[in-house]
Amino acid sequence: MTETTPTTLPAQSPPADPAGTAKARLSWWRGDGGEGAKRNLGLLATLAVLVVIGVLTRPDLYGDASWVWGNTLTILKLASVVGVVTVGMTFVIIGGGIDLSVGAIVALAGVWCTTVATQSYGAGGMIFSALTVGLAVGVVNGLLISYGRLVPFIATLAMMVAARGLAAEISDKQTQVSNNQFINGIASTDVLGIPLLVYILAAVVLAGWVLLNRTTFGRTVAVGGNPEAARLAGINVRRHTLLLYALSGLCCGIAAIMLTAQATSAQAAMANLYELDAIAAAIIGGTLLSGGRGTIIGSLLGVVIFSTITNLFAINGLSTEAQNMVKGGIIVAAVLVQQVQFGSLTQFLARNRATTT
Amino acid sequence: MSAPADAVAGEVVLRLTDVVKTFPGVRALDGVQLEVRAGEVHCLLGQNGAGKSTLIKVLAGVHRPDSGELEWRGRPAAFANPQAAMRAGIATIYQELDLVEDLSVAENAFLGHEPGRLGFVRRGHTARRTRQILARLGHPEIPPGRLVRHLPAAGKQIVSMARALSHEARLIIMDEPSAVLAHDEVGNLFRIIRELTAQGIAVIYISHRLEEIREIGDRVTVLKDGRTTAANLPARDTPTRDLVARMTGRTIEYVFPDRPADAPPRPELLRVDGLTRHGEFADVSLTVRAGEIVGIAGLVGSGRSELLETIYGARRSQAGTVRMGGRTLRPGSVGAAVKAGMGMAPEERKSQALLLGEPIYRNVTLATFGRYARLGFTDAGRERAAAGRMAAALDLRPRDVRRPVRTLSGGNQQKVVVGRWLLGDTRLLLLDEPTRGVDVGARAELYQVVRELAARGVGVLLVSSEVPEVLGLADRVLVMREGRVVREAPAGDLDENTVLDLVMAGSLMEGAPA
Numbered sequence: 001m002t003e004t005t006p007t008t009l010p011a012q013s014p015p016a017d018p019a020g021t022a023k024a025r026l027s028w029w030r031g032d033g034g035e036g037a038k039r040n041l042g043l044l045a046t047l048a049v050l051v052v053i054g055v056l057t058r059p060d061l062y063g064d065a066s067w068v069w070g071n072t073l074t075i076l077k078l079a080s081v082v083g084v085v086t087v088g089m090t091f092v093i094i095g096g097g098i099d100l101s102v103g104a105i106v107a108l109a110g111v112w113c114t115t116v117a118t119q120s121y122g123a124g125g126m127i128f129s130a131l132t133v134g135l136a137v138g139v140v141n142g143l144l145i146s147y148g149r150l151v152p153f154i155a156t157l158a159m160m161v162a163a164r165g166l167a168a169e170i171s172d173k174q175t176q177v178s179n180n181q182f183i184n185g186i187a188s189t190d191v192l193g194i195p196l197l198v199y200i201l202a203a204v205v206l207a208g209w210v211l212l213n214r215t216t217f218g219r220t221v222a223v224g225g226n227p228e229a230a231r232l233a234g235i236n237v238r239r240h241t242l243l244l245y246a247l248s249g250l251c252c253g254i255a256a257i258m259l260t261a262q263a264t265s266a267q268a269a270m271a272n273l274y275e276l277d278a279i280a281a282a283i284i285g286g287t288l289l290s291g292g293r294g295t296i297i298g299s300l301l302g303v304v305i306f307s308t309i310t311n312l313f314a315i316n317g318l319s320t321e322a323q324n325m326v327k328g329g330i331i332v333a334a335v336l337v338q339q340v341q342f343g344s345l346t347q348f349l350a351r352n353r354a355t356t357t
Numbered sequence: 358m359s360a361p362a363d364a365v366a367g368e369v370v371l372r373l374t375d376v377v378k379t380f381p382g383v384r385a386l387d388g389v390q391l392e393v394r395a396g397e398v399h400c401l402l403g404q405n406g407a408g409k410s411t412l413i414k415v416l417a418g419v420h421r422p423d424s425g426e427l428e429w430r431g432r433p434a435a436f437a438n439p440q441a442a443m444r445a446g447i448a449t450i451y452q453e454l455d456l457v458e459d460l461s462v463a464e465n466a467f468l469g470h471e472p473g474r475l476g477f478v479r480r481g482h483t484a485r486r487t488r489q490i491l492a493r494l495g496h497p498e499i500p501p502g503r504l505v506r507h508l509p510a511a512g513k514q515i516v517s518m519a520r521a522l523s524h525e526a527r528l529i530i531m532d533e534p535s536a537v538l539a540h541d542e543v544g545n546l547f548r549i550i551r552e553l554t555a556q557g558i559a560v561i562y563i564s565h566r567l568e569e570i571r572e573i574g575d576r577v578t579v580l581k582d583g584r585t586t587a588a589n590l591p592a593r594d595t596p597t598r599d600l601v602a603r604m605t606g607r608t609i610e611y612v613f614p615d616r617p618a619d620a621p622p623r624p625e626l627l628r629v630d631g632l633t634r635h636g637e638f639a640d641v642s643l644t645v646r647a648g649e650i651v652g653i654a655g656l657v658g659s660g661r662s663e664l665l666e667t668i669y670g671a672r673r674s675q676a677g678t679v680r681m682g683g684r685t686l687r688p689g690s691v692g693a694a695v696k697a698g699m700g701m702a703p704e705e706r707k708s709q710a711l712l713l714g715e716p717i718y719r720n721v722t723l724a725t726f727g728r729y730a731r732l733g734f735t736d737a738g739r740e741r742a743a744a745g746r747m748a749a750a751l752d753l754r755p756r757d758v759r760r761p762v763r764t765l766s767g768g769n770q771q772k773v774v775v776g777r778w779l780l781g782d783t784r785l786l787l788l789d790e791p792t793r794g795v796d797v798g799a800r801a802e803l804y805q806v807v808r809e810l811a812a813r814g815v816g817v818l819l820v821s822s823e824v825p826e827v828l829g830l831a832d833r834v835l836v837m838r839e840g841r842v843v844r845e846a847p848a849g850d851l852d853e854n855t856v857l858d859l860v861m862a863g864s865l866m867e868g869a870p871a
C-alpha cells in the first residue's frame with residue numbers, strides 16, 4: 001500500500017534513525033557474504049568427504065592422533081605458498097582480470113633475492129628485494145593493462161614468458177643455493193608447534209579478507225563485474241586496476257621468500273604452473289571468472305582442498321598422474337555443484353525463512 | 358486507425374488462470390488471470406513491481422509457474438524453456454534488452470535458429486532475410502552486418518523486434534518497448550504493431566504511459582501486487598481515474614510540483630561553451646544556475662545523451678569548455694566532474710549504472726561509500742542505514758537493501774540509480790531519462806524529489822523523451838535537433854506542440870504526437 005504522504009528527503013549527512021543504525025550494527029559481523037558463506041559450507045563438506053576417504057583408505061594412520069595432527073600441518077604447509085599467491089589472484093579475478101604471470105613472478109623474485117650480490121645484504125636485503133621485484137613486476141602488469149589498455153590475458157601471458165626468461169638470464173639457468181640461515185629458517189621453524197609458513201599464510205589471508213571486505217579499496221575491487229558503471233559513478237577504475245596487479249605481484253614476492261626458504265634455493269623453473277593452481281583454487285572457491293564475485297575464504301578452502309588431495313594420494317602411495325586427473329574432475333564437479341545444488345539450497349533456505357517485505 | 362475495443366472478435370489464443378509464481382521471500386504473481394485474443398493489442402498495466410515482467414517471463418518459458426493453468430491456442434501448455442515457448446509461437450521483447458553486443462544485427466536477429474545447411478550458417482541468406490524484416494519494421498537503413506554494440510538504444514530495440522519477427526510468432530510480447538524510443542520512433546512502433554495485429558497476431562503491450570495505451574491498446578488487464586485487479590477493460594474508454602485507482606489504490610496521474618514563486622537569482626553553477634563532438638553535437642552552450650532545473654528536449658539521436666555524457670567527462674569533447682563554479686574541468690575525466698560536484702544517472706541502467714549481483718545498498722552508495730568509511734575501512738551498517746533512508750524516500754520495493762539489485766523490477770532499479778546521487782554532496786545532477794520505466798505514482802514522487810533538491814540549491818540538467826515531463830518539471834528548456842540547440846526558453850513560454858514542431862522539423866514523421 002502506498003500512502004500519499006509527500007516525499008521527504010533524508011538529510012545529506014548520515015546519522016539520525018537510532019533504531020536502524022542499531023539494527024545495522026547488530027548485523028555488522030554477518031557482513032554480506034550470505035551467499036558466499038553457504039558456498040563455503042559446501043567446500044567444507046567437500047573437505048570433510050576427502051578426510052573421510054583418507055580415513056577409509058588408511059585407517060591405520062588415522063588411528064594415531066599425533067599423526068593426524070602432523071598430517072594436517074603438512075597439508076597446510078603444502079597449501080601455504082600457493083595460498084598466498086591465490087589471495088592475490090582472487091583480487092585480480094574479482095576485479096575482472098586474470099594474472100597468468102604469478103608463477104613467473106615468484107621465480108623471478110626468488111632468483112633475484114638469491115643472487116650472490118643480494119645475499120651479501122643479508123636476510124633483510126633478500127626479503128626487501130623479493131618484495132620489491134614482485135611489486136614492480138605487478139605494477140608493470142598493471143600499467144600495461146590499465147593505461148596501456150592491453151587485455152589482461154595477453155599482458156600477463158607476455159609477462160609470464162618475459163619474467164621466466166629474465167629469471168633464467170639472471171641465474172644463468174643454475175640453481176642458486178640460499179646460504180642465509182634466517183631465510184632458510186622460515187620454512188623449518190615452528191612456533192607453538194605450528195610451522196611459521198602456516199602463520200604467514202594465515203596473516204596474508206586475514207589481511208586479504210579485511211582488505212576485500214572492510215575497506216574502500218575492497219569495494220572498488222568488487223565493481224569488477226561492471227567497470228563501466230564504476231567509472232560513471234566517479235571511481236578511478238584505472239588506478240584501481242593498477243593496484244590490483246601490484247597487489248598480486250606483492251603476494252608473489254611473499255610467496256617467493258617462502259618457496260626459497262622451503263627449497264633453500266631458487267631457480268628459474270620454480271613455482272611452475274602456480275598460475276593454474278591459483279586460478280583453479282579461486283574458481284573452486286566460488287570466484288566468478290567474469291569478475292565481480294568471489295571470497296578470500298572460498299579461495300583458501302580451494303587451495304586446502306587441492307593440497308588435501310595431493311596428500312591423500314601421497315599417503316596412499318599413488319601416482320601424480322592419477323592425481324592430476326582427479327583434480328581436473330574436482331574443478332568441474334565443484335563448479336557444477338555450485339551452479340546446481342547450492343542455487344536451489346540457497347533458495348530453499350531463504351524460502352523457509354519467508355521474509356516477506 | 359484501429360478498431361474499437363468491443364470489435365475484438367478474434368478467438369482466444371492465450372488464457373491464464375490463477376497463475377502463481379514465488380521467488381524467495383516474494384510472491385511476484387499471486388493469482389493472475391489473463392485472456393488474449395488473436396489480432397488484439399492487450400495492454401498490461403501495473404505499478405513497479407506489480408509482476409508484469411514476471412508474468413511475461415512465465416509466458417516466455419523463462420520462469421515456471423508454481424501453480425495455475427496456462428492455455429495456449431486451446432490446449433493446456435507448459436513451456437520448459439524459452440526455446441519451447443518460441444517454437445510454440447510466442448516471441449518476447451524484454452524490458453532489459455537481451456542482445457549480444459558483439460554479434461551483428463543479423464546474427465542477433467536469428468540467434469539460436471540461424472538458417473543453416475549441413476551445420477553451416479548461410480550468411481548471405483540470413484543477411485537477406487534480416488534486411489527484409491528490417492524493411493518491414495521501417496528501418497531498411499540498418500545494415501545487417503553492423504555490430505549491435507554500435508547501434509543507439511532505439512536501433513537495438515528494432516533488432517529485438519526483428520528477432521521476434523524472425524520466428525513465426527502468433528503472440529508477440531513487448532515489455533515497455535517505448536521506454537527507449539522517442540516520439541517519432543513510437544509512431545513507427547505503433548505502425549508496426551497495427552500491421553502485425555492486422556495479420557491476426559496478438560500483442561501483449563506493457564507501458565507506464567497511459568496515453569500510449571489509449572492510442573494502441575484494445576483491452577487492458579491491470580495487475581496490482583501480483584494479482585489481476587481488473588481484466589479486459591476497454592483501453593480507449595476506461596477513465597484514467599479508474600485505471601490509476603485499480604493500479605495504485607489511489608487517484609493521481611502526472612503531478613508536477615509547483616515551481617517556487619520567483620526565487621532570487623542564484624549563482625551560476627555550470628557553464629558550457631561551444632562544446633563539440635563531431636557527428637554527435639556541435640557548438641552547444643548552456644548554463645545551469647544553482648537551484649535551477651534545465652530540461653533538454655529532443656529526439657533520440659539528437660545528441661542529448663552524448664551531450665550529457667560529455668559534460669560529465671564520460672566522453673571527451675573535441676572543442677569547447679565545461680566550467681563548474683567558474684573552474685574549467687579537465688575534459689574526459691569523470692573523476693574531475695564528480696569531484697566538482699556532478700552526478701549522473703545514465704540512460705542505460707543495466708550496463709552503465711548497476712552492479713546487478715551486488716546488494717541494493719552497495720549500489721546506492723557506489724559513489725559515496727568513501728564518505729561512510731573511517732580511515733579507509735568501510736562501515737556497512739552506516740551504508741545500509743543511509744541506503745535504507747533513501748529507499749524509504751523513493752518508496753523502493755522491496756525495502757530490504759541487502760537484496761541483490763538483480764531481483765528488483767525495472768522501475769525500482771531506476772530508483773536505485775537516481776537514489777545514488779541524492780546521497781552525495783551533489784551540486785549538479787545530470788538526469789538522463791530518469792523516469793524511464795518508473796510507474797505513475799513513483800514518478801510523481803521522483804518529480805517531488807527533484808524539486809526538493811532544486812529548492813536546496815542543487816542544479817539539475819534533465820534529458821527526457823517525454824515532452825510533458827520536460828515542460829512540467831524544468832524551469833528552462835533547451836530544444837535540440839541534430840546535435841544543435843535550436844531554441845532556449847523558460848518552460849512557461851513553450852507548449853507541447855511548439856516543442857514537438859521544433860524537435861521534428863525536417864525529420865520525416867510517422868504517427869501522431871500523443
Ligand SMILES: Nc1ncnc2c1ncn2[C@@H]1O[C@H](COP(=O)(O)OP(=O)(O)OP(=O)(O)O)[C@@H](O)[C@H]1O
Nearest residue numbers: 380385405406407408409410411764765766767768
Ligand atoms: N529473480 C527474482 N528473484 C527475486 N525476486 C524477483 C525476481 N524477479 C522479480 N522479483 C520480484 O518480483 C516482483 C515483481 O517484479 P516484476 O519485475 O515482475 O515487476 P514489474 O511489474 O515488471 O515492474 P516494472 O514496472 O518496474 O518493470 C518484484 O517485487 C521483484 O522484486
Ligand SMILES: [Mg+2]
Nearest residue numbers: 410452766767
Ligand atoms: Mg518490468
